Amino acid sequence: GQNIDQPTEMTATEGAIVQINCTYQTSGFNGLFWYQQHAGEAPTFLSYNVLDGLEEKGRFSSFLSRSKGYSYLLLKELQMKDSASYLCAVNNQAGTALIFGKGTTLSVSS
Amino acid sequence: DTAVSQTPKYLVTQMGNDKSIKCEQNLGHDTMYWYKQDSKKFLKIMFSYNNKELIINETVPNRFSPKSPDKAHLNLHINSLELGDSAVYFCASSQGRKRTGLNTGELFFGEGSRLTVL
Numbered sequence: 001g002q003n004i005d006q007p008t009e010m011t012a013t014e015g016a017i018v019q020i021n022c023t024y025q026t027s028g029f030n031g032l033f034w035y036q037q038h039a040g041e042a043p044t045f046l047s048y049n050v051l052d053g054l055e056e057k058g059r060f061s062s063f064l065s066r067s068k069g070y071s072y073l074l075l076k077e078l079q080m081k082d083s084a085s086y087l088c089a090v091n092n093q094a095g096t097a098l099i100f101g102k103g104t105t106l107s108v109s110s
Numbered sequence: 111d112t113a114v115s116q117t118p119k120y121l122v123t124q125m126g127n128d129k130s131i132k133c134e135q136n137l138g139h140d141t142m143y144w145y146k147q148d149s150k151k152f153l154k155i156m157f158s159y160n161n162k163e164l165i166i167n168e169t170v171p172n173r174f175s176p177k178s179p180d181k182a183h184l185n186l187h188i189n190s191l192e193l194g195d196s197a198v199y200f201c202a203s204s205q206g207r208k209r210t211g212l213n214t215g216e217l218f219f220g221e222g223s224r225l226t227v228l
Contacts, residue, residue, distance in 0.1 A: 033216065042200060042219035043153065085151060092155070096165045097143060098217055100153040 002026040004101035006088050011107045012078050020073045020104045022088030030091040033098060034062050034073045037085045046073070046086075075106075083108045113137050116201045116220035123191060124228055130187045131223045133201030141165070142184040143217065144176060145200040153200070159184055191227045198222045 003025040012018040024032065031050040035043040049055055049064035049071060061074040073086055085103040092099050116133040123129055135142060143166075144156040157176045158166035164176070173189045188195060201220040 035217075037151075042221050043217075044219070045216040048216065087153065092166075094166075096141075096160075097155045097158045099155065102150070102152050105151075 002090055002092060002099045004088055004090065004099065006086075006101045006104045008102070009105045009107070011109065014078055014080060014108060014110050016078050017074065017076050018078060018106065020075070020086050020088075020106065022071045022073070022101060024069050024071070024088070024090050024101075026069075026090045026099075027093050028091070028095065029066060030095050032062075032064055032071050033089040034071075035087040035089060035100075037087060037103070039084070043087055078108050080108050080110065082106065114201055114203055114218050114220040116199075116223050118223060119221060120224050120226075122226045122228065125191055125193060127191050128187070128189045129191060129225070130185055131199055131201075131225075132183070132185045133220055134183050135201075135203040135218070136182065137203055137205075137218060139203035139205050139218070140181060141204050142178065142181070143202045143204075144184065144186050145202060145219075147198045147200060147222070149197070156199075157184075157186075188225075191225075193227050196225055196227045198224045 006022045034046040036046050037043040047062035054063045059076045064071045085105050087103045088101040089098040114135045141160045143158045147153045156170050159178045161181045162178045175187045178184045200222045202217040204217050
């Protein structure tokens with residue numbers, strides 16, 4: 001099966017940098033996804049890593065280390081609108097669905 | 111145009127009733143899903159269909175019955191509703207591989223249907 005761990009809550013201030021960690025255990029690794037979910041809304045895709053290293057996309061970057069079963073999402077120049085849940089996800093063993101972690105709720109204050 | 115749309119958005123009903131949630135996607139995707147998000151925000155896979163065929167049925171009670179009349183639609187019918195069924199149900203789609211149903215990319219989610227069972 002899959003096991004995904006990420007912190008439950010994090011807080012940060014506007015303009016700061018925050019790193020949200022995710023560790024996972026899965027057989028048949030086929031990529032790791034990060035999703036953002038604002039309160040009362042649907043999750044939306046942020047990033048996908050299948051090879052080791054850092055993928056940068058504007059203020060958001062995502063890192064993967066397959067040997068360590070570890071990923072992080074890095075958010076720079078935080079804005080109030082970044083307050084949301086951040087979900088780490090990997091494919092299930094059969095590759096037929098995404099399995100999500102329990103999410104990290106990020107609160108950004110001024 | 112809404113890519114993945116589900117109705118109704120809100121549903122309040124009594125225990126023991128039967129209800130349905132409909133989902134449609136206009137992305138041309140082969141694979142559709144139902145996820146349940148409980149009060150603790152944990153998003154859990156329930157069902158997956160690839161081109162109208164059931165691929166995944168995760169330990170979900172028999173009271174939940176998905177139906178896919180075509181690959182653009184995946185509806186969820188729930189019989190004999192219980193208090194524990196209260197949650198937000200998300201429909202999603204992805205461009206899976208046609209023959210094997212393997213997930214090859216990101217999921218596109220509907221807006222969610224908030225079910226409250228009294």
